[in-house]
Amino acid sequence: MNRYIYMDNSATTQVKQEVLDEMLPYFNINYGNPSSIYTLGSKSKNAIEIARERVAKAIGANTNEIFFTAGGSESDNWALKGIAYANRKKGNHIITSKIEHHAILHTCQYLEKEGFKVTYLDVDKYGTVDLEQLKNSITDDTILISIMFANNEIGTIQPIKEIGRIAKEKGIYFHTDAVQAIGHVKIDVDDLNIDLLSMSAHKFYGPKGVGALYIRKGVKIDSLIAGGAQERNRRAGTENVPGIVGMGKAIELAYENLEESNVKLIKLRDRMISKIFDRIDYVRLNGHPTNRLPGNVNVCFEFIEGESLLLSLDMEGIAASSGSACTSGSLEPSHVLLAIGLPHEIAHGSLRLSLGDFNTEEEVDYVVDKLVEIVSRLRAMSPLYEKIKEVK
Amino acid sequence: MYSEKVMDHFRNPRNVGEIENADGIGEVGNPRCGDIMKMYLKIENGVIVDAKFKTFGCGSAIASSSMATEMIKGKTIEEAMQVTNKAVAEALDGLPPIKMHCSVLAEQAIKAALLDYSKKNNIQIKGLENFNPDEDVHEH
Numbered sequence: 001m002n003r004y005i006y007m008d009n010s011a012t013t014q015v016k017q018e019v020l021d022e023m024l025p026y027f028n029i030n031y032g033n034p035s036s037i038y039t040l041g042s043k044s045k046n047a048i049e050i051a052r053e054r055v056a057k058a059i060g061a062n063t064n065e066i067f068f069t070a071g072g073s074e075s076d077n078w079a080l081k082g083i084a085y086a087n088r089k090k091g092n093h094i095i096t097s098k099i100e101h102h103a104i105l106h107t108c109q110y111l112e113k114e115g116f117k118v119t120y121l122d123v124d125k126y127g128t129v130d131l132e133q134l135k136n137s138i139t140d141d142t143i144l145i146s147i148m149f150a151n152n153e154i155g156t157i158q159p160i161k162e163i164g165r166i167a168k169e170k171g172i173y174f175h176t177d178a179v180q181a182i183g184h185v186k187i188d189v190d191d192l193n194i195d196l197l198s199m200s201a202h203k204f205y206g207p208k209g210v211g212a213l214y215i216r217k218g219v220k221i222d223s224l225i226a227g228g229a230q231e232r233n234r235r236a237g238t239e240n241v242p243g244i245v246g247m248g249k250a251i252e253l254a255y256e257n258l259e260e261s262n263v264k265l266i267k268l269r270d271r272m273i274s275k276i277f278d279r280i281d282y283v284r285l286n287g288h289p290t291n292r293l294p295g296n297v298n299v300c301f302e303f304i305e306g307e308s309l310l311l312s313l314d315m316e317g318i319a320a321s322s323g324s325a326c327t328s329g330s331l332e333p334s335h336v337l338l339a340i341g342l343p344h345e346i347a348h349g350s351l352r353l354s355l356g357d358f359n360t361e362e363e364v365d366y367v368v369d370k371l372v373e374i375v376s377r378l379r380a381m382s383p384l385y386e387k388i389k390e391v392k
Numbered sequence: 393m394y395s396e397k398v399m400d401h402f403r404n405p406r407n408v409g410e411i412e413n414a415d416g417i418g419e420v421g422n423p424r425c426g427d428i429m430k431m432y433l434k435i436e437n438g439v440i441v442d443a444k445f446k447t448f449g450c451g452s453a454i455a456s457s458s459m460a461t462e463m464i465k466g467k468t469i470e471e472a473m474q475v476t477n478k479a480v481a482e483a484l485d486g487l488p489p490i491k492m493h494c495s496v497l498a499e500q501a502i503k504a505a506l507l508d509y510s511k512k513n514n515i516q517i518k519g520l521e522n523f524n525p526d527e528d529v530h531e532h
Contacts, residue, residue, distance in 0.1 A: 305426050307450035311394075311402060324426060324450070333426070345423030381408050381454065383430040383446040384423060 003317045005363050009203075009295055009356030010152055010180060011321055015246065016205040022249045023207065026242040034239050035230065044241045051248025058251045059197065060188035061214050067231045068244050071211040072179040072200030074224070076103035078213055078235075079175040079196045082221035083144045084111050087173075091141035097121040097129045097158075098339040100148050104177055105335070117141070126288040127156035127340050135166060144173045149181035149197075153323055153336040153352060154287030155296025157185065164193030173219060179203055179211075183254035184262070184294055195219050201243065205357070206250030210243030261357055265294035268355050268364050272297050275368040280375050282388070286337065286350060295355035298323075300337075303385040304378040305348050312374040318367055323350040345384070394451060395485035401455035406462050409444045415512070418504025420525050421497050427453045431461070431501040435509055440464050440472055445501070452484075452491040459483050460498035469509075472502055473519045500525060 006014070015023075026047060032040030034048055049063070056063045069075045084094065096108055098120045108118045119137045121129045129147055145167045150157045160176060167174035175196035178187060182197075183204025189197060196219065200211040215221055215234075227236025254261075276283060282302035301309065306324025313320055323334030324347070332338075333347035342350075353367065379385040394402070411432035421428040427449030434442035443461040447454050460480050464472040477495040481487045487495055504525035510517045 303448060305449050305453070308402070308454055311399075311451045315403065343424075345426070348423075348426035381405065381446055382448040383419065383428050384448045386410075386446060 003366075005318045005359075005367060007353040007355060007359060007363075007367060008319045008321050009359075010155075010293075010352065010354035012202045012208065013205045013356055014358065015202075015207055016250065016253060018253060019206055019246045019249045023242040023246040026245050030241075034241060035228065044239070047241060047245050048239055051244045054248040054252045055199075055212055058182070058187075058255045059214060060190055062217065064232070065214055065217055067213050067215060067235050068239060068247075069211045069213055069235060070209055070240070071202075072101075072177070072198050073103040075179075075198035075200070075211050075213040076101065076177050077107050078224040079198060079215075079221075080104065080107045080111060080144070080146060082224055083173055083175065083196070083219075084114075084116055086220045086222040087143040091139075091143040093117045093119070093139055093141040094144045094146065095119045095121065095134065095137050095142060096146045097123060097148070099123050099127055099151055099153075099336045100146070101152055101177055101179065104146055104148070121147075123156075123339050125341050126291075127151055127154045127286075127336065128288065128291075129158055129163070131159060131162055131166070134163065138166075138170055138172065142170070142172050144175060146175040146177065149176045149178035149187070150185065150293050151287065151336060152180045153334055153350075154298045154340065155180075155292035155354075156288045157181070157291050157293065160192050160194070167195075168193045180293060183251060184258075184265075186258065189214060189216070196221075201247035201250055204250050204254045207243050207246040210240050210247050212247070257357075262294045264357075265355055268359060268361060269295055269297055271361065272353065272355070272364045272368060273299070275365070276371065279368065279372050284346070286340065286342070293354075295359075297353040297355065299351055300342065300346050301349045301351065301375050302346055303349070303382045303388065304375060306350050308378055309349070309351055309374060312378065313367075313370065316370045316374075318370060321352045321354075323352070324348045393488060394455075395487075397459075397483070397485040398452055398455040398487065401458040401484065402451045405454055405458040407444045407458065407465070408446065410446065411442055411444050414444075414505075416505040416507075416509030418501050418506070418508055418525060420500040420504050421449070421453075423448065426450065427494065427497060429453065429457050429497050429501040431457070431505040433464075433505045433509060435469070438468050438470075440467050440469070449494065449497075450491070452487050452494040453497060455484055456480050456487070456494045456498040457501065460502055464502055469506060469517060472506065473517065475499065475502060500527070 030043040034044040182199040195216045197214040202208040286298040306322030337347035414432040415435040416433040419430040432444045445457040447457040477499040481495040
């Protein structure tokens with residue numbers, strides 16, 4: 001089995017060749033420190049500014065509102081802690097949702113220990129936040145609303161525009177963790193009333209270890225990392241020049257090809273979902289049926305467990321992921337699947353296939369063929385499936 | 393993550409299935425926790441002549457069940473009672489720490505099946521006096 005099919009593009013993506021080509025000179029030819037005043041340093045500085053323009057353009061922001069970081073988790077930490085500490089006198093209440101990435105949830109838990117109060121909004125069965133509950137949760141002490149743009153597991157896209165409008169009306173900062181959405185969904189920070197936005201380059205064919213935080217001009221925020229004067233005194237540390245260059249190129253490519261890529265991915269996604277439903281019984285789709293990320297397929301196969309599914313797929317050269325407890329390093333299945341109301345035993349059987357620009361229709365069909373075999377093999381071993389058959 | 397042995401028993405699990413008119417059947421685990429093991433034993437003259445299993449669970453749960461059935465086949469009841477979770481894990485060349493409960497489940501499944509056998513035949517098996525097949529192995 002030499003074949004390798006990568007369908008875990010929400011975990012990370014491969015760096016596109018055009019991106020890599022732009023990055024390479026900044027490792028060993030233009031390796032100057034951007035803070036140095038000589039020519040070699042200026043070359044690096046200029047490269048960063050070009051990348052900043054590309055990132056700003058992609059989301060309709062100004063260049064002085066883009067701050068490069070080491071990735072999505074840092075951006076999330078910075079947005080939450082930075083806003084919380086800088087606005088403490090105004091209030092101590094933060095609103096987020098139950099299905100956020102751990103970079104948000106664990107930061108919120110940290111802030112709770114520091115004396116902040118956090119409301120975790122419920123979601124409906126599709127994973128959409130409850131806007132009424134959001135409105136009702138706002139108090140005079142609310143300083144920040146942080147809701148992810150699109151969920152990393154089930155792909156559901158949130159009503160960001162409505163949330164932005166509510167936040168603006170109440171004069172509350174609105175942060176969105178857009179790590180899964182950037183490069184895949186059209187985003188305009190002014191149109192959506194977003195004050196802060198986290199992104200990470202490796203989710204859209206850029207390199208790992210680099211991301212950015214968009215901070216709207218005028219937003220009061222503390223720094224997370226103290227030190228030198230980089231990033232206009234807001235984020236210290238010598239810049240990851242090759243990474244930033246790669247991020248700039250990757251985001252430019254992503255938005256140049258957005259429509260074409262969306263059309264292709266949605267077609268592949270829907271083909272995969274409908275084939276799975278046609279050929280396998282006791283399966284359910286997680287996330288919103290249409291309002292979801294273009295490449296996201298997330299299903300639960302009842303009576304089997306996700307890790308054995310992933311191992312079986314890996315044996316066939318197929319890379320995917322699961323929200324099963326056994327893949328999370330804990331004994332609890334994914335908090336997202338539990339939040340949308342799945343019982344534990346069903347959440348254990350979840351499978352996420354996240355499609356990307358390099359996947360083909362033929363690969364989708366091949367993976368579905370393999371899934372049919374694997375699910376039937378694992379079910380034949382499952383005492384739960386046997387019980388269902390007895391009932392029938 | 394897993395040893396070659398675990399992967400071998402996951403890829404080609406031994407003794408999958410059910411035994412018709414089994415002399416002892418044991419089911420342990422909880423679907424909430426993501427693993428259930430059901431073990432079937434055929435016992436003749438105090439010797440386990442056949443063992444089969446069905447498992448809902450992760451790779452190591454399936455491998456542990458497979459290995460456990462291999463280890464008790466041909467053994468006397470007394471010998472099977474000596475098959476501990478540690479022995480199952482060692483026979484698999486080790487399990488990751490977070491997966492040790494899978495081997496505990498395998499030991500529990502053997503004991504649950506033997507307990508069922510002892511009840512059906514109205515006999516006492518040494519070591520099963522205080523055994524509770526519904527005990528949660530995840531609390532370790």
